[in-house]
Amino acid sequence: MTERFGSYQNEIYLQGYGGTTPAFTTDATRLEESAADLLEPGPFWYVAGAAGSGATARANRAAFDHWRIVPRMLTDATERDLSTTVLGTELPAPVLLAPVGVQSIVHPDGELATARAAAGLRLPMVLSTASSHSIEAVAEASGDGPRWFQLYWPNDPDVCGSILRRAKEAGYTALVVTLDTWTLGWRPADLDGAYLPFLNGDGLAVPFTDPAFRSLLEKTPEEDAPTAILRWISMVTGTDRNWSALPFLREHWDGPILLKGIQHVDDARRAVDAGMDGIIVSNHGGRQVDGAVAALDMLPEIATAVGERATVLFDSGVRTGADVLKALALGARAVLVGRPYVYGLAHGGEDGVRHVLRGLLADFDLTMGLSGHRTVTELDSTVLRRV
Numbered sequence: 001m002t003e004r005f006g007s008y009q010n011e012i013y014l015q016g017y018g019g020t021t022p023a024f025t026t027d028a029t030r031l032e033e034s035a036a037d038l039l040e041p042g043p044f045w046y047v048a049g050a051a052g053s054g055a056t057a058r059a060n061r062a063a064f065d066h067w068r069i070v071p072r073m074l075t076d077a078t079e080r081d082l083s084t085t086v087l088g089t090e091l092p093a094p095v096l097l098a099p100v101g102v103q104s105i106v107h108p109d110g111e112l113a114t115a116r117a118a119a120g121l122r123l124p125m126v127l128s129t130a131s132s133h134s135i136e137a138v139a140e141a142s143g144d145g146p147r148w149f150q151l152y153w154p155n156d157p158d159v160c161g162s163i164l165r166r167a168k169e170a171g172y173t174a175l176v177v178t179l180d181t182w183t184l185g186w187r188p189a190d191l192d193g194a195y196l197p198f199l200n201g202d203g204l205a206v207p208f209t210d211p212a213f214r215s216l217l218e219k220t221p222e223e224d225a226p227t228a229i230l231r232w233i234s235m236v237t238g239t240d241r242n243w244s245a246l247p248f249l250r251e252h253w254d255g256p257i258l259l260k261g262i263q264h265v266d267d268a269r270r271a272v273d274a275g276m277d278g279i280i281v282s283n284h285g286g287r288q289v290d291g292a293v294a295a296l297d298m299l300p301e302i303a304t305a306v307g308e309r310a311t312v313l314f315d316s317g318v319r320t321g322a323d324v325l326k327a328l329a330l331g332a333r334a335v336l337v338g339r340p341y342v343y344g345l346a347h348g349g350e351d352g353v354r355h356v357l358r359g360l361l362a363d364f365d366l367t368m369g370l371s372g373h374r375t376v377t378e379l380d381s382t383v384l385r386r387v
């Protein structure tokens with residue numbers, strides 16, 4: 001029996017006796033609205049924004065509404081165990097923190113605060129290559145907390161090998177390789193504000209602290225930031241890393257590897273045939289291809305095709321406990337959540353991230369219990385109705 005996450009509900013109600021309420025909302029929609037009041041337009045829209053008309057970001061949310069939970073009664077679900085194991089990492093609940101770069105644009109502590117909050121809850125944080133703090137600094141903040149590393153894949157083998165080595169040495173256990181962002185999608189909100197955080201030097205701590213990357217530069221990033229920034233951007237953009245390059249990653253990483261951004265069942269099969277341990281069904285939160293299919297709509301087909309042979313994770317649009325339940329019932333082993341915890345970070349650093357995550361876990365715990373489920377292994381598509 002793991003911690004009863006639902007008890008956060010009682011904790012909040014009891015605070016009411018002392019005359020206090022949560023520092024900020026527990027509602028996902030209002031959370032985004034209040035982050036808009038808090039942040040400058042540039043950082044807010046960088047986080048909240050999406051590709052093009054936002055059709056895919058909206059579709060990600062709408063897809064959850066086509067599935068409804070069918071609650072069961074008198075099932076003795078008072079004692080629940082939400083724990084699971086994902087590629088050797090034990091999770092108290094099937095939730096990970098999605099890799100989100102440049103977190104210092106919403107709070108100076110950025111990924112350090114996120115790492116502390118995640119570690120306190122024993123939820124894995126997936127650290128982005130575009131982190132505002134170094135691999136090692138975030139590892140230190142994470143302590144003995146579970147941590148994975150996300151790779152934006154540099155086309156220079158020495159730099160790539162060096163970054164992977166550092167991540168491994170710093171205790172990141174699984175590698176997430178993001179495939180859907182080999183160049184940035186068309187993001188009107190950022191374009192209108194002419195806002196791209198990297199050009200201010202945000203999100204470059206990983207390459208700038210990397211000896212192999214630094215050795216390629218005539219002047220250090222401290223002496224000539226623009227040249228270093230452009231060199232890095234050119235290294236991680238482009239499509240010259242392809243399926244046949246995957247063995248390079250295997251040679252340089254001795255833990256599990258997952259491919260993130262898989263949306264087609266044939267790509268899922270290909271990933272597994274190439275020996276990958278897992279995939280993340282994701283459309284990057286609708287930030288890349290406007291008009292792309294909702295990630296949830298592809299999940300059942302992909303999970304059916306490869307779920308026996310590899311670990312299938314899911315992100316893009318998860319906001320509530322019901323969303324977590326639905327994604328698991330449709331075949332995901334666990335979900336990753338992105339923007340909500342970043343809004344929490346904006347509101348209150350480490351405490352803010354913790355509040356958002358505890359809220360999501362409590363909501364999931366109560367939704368599980370009230371729908372009659374004691375463990376996540378009980379969930380399959382029969383617990384849902386398509387409407």
Ligand SMILES: Cc1cc2nc3c(=O)[nH]c(=O)nc-3n(C[C@H](O)[C@H](O)[C@H](O)COP(=O)(O)O)c2cc1C
Pocket residue numbers: 046047048098099100101128129130150178260282283284285286315316317318336337338339340
């Ligand atoms: C501000 C921001 C930065 C992101 N940076 C990265 C990144 O560096 N690497 C990555 O793989 N995905 C990145 N993502 C995508 C997330 O990992 C995830 O796929 C997406 O946010 C999930 O959708 P959600 O925000 O609807 O939960 C980013 C997303 C946001 C909102």
Ligand SMILES: CC(C)CC(=O)C(=O)O
Pocket residue numbers: 101130181184203284287
């Ligand atoms: C391009 C990245 C560095 C950040 C990202 O993935 C995103 O903004 O969606």
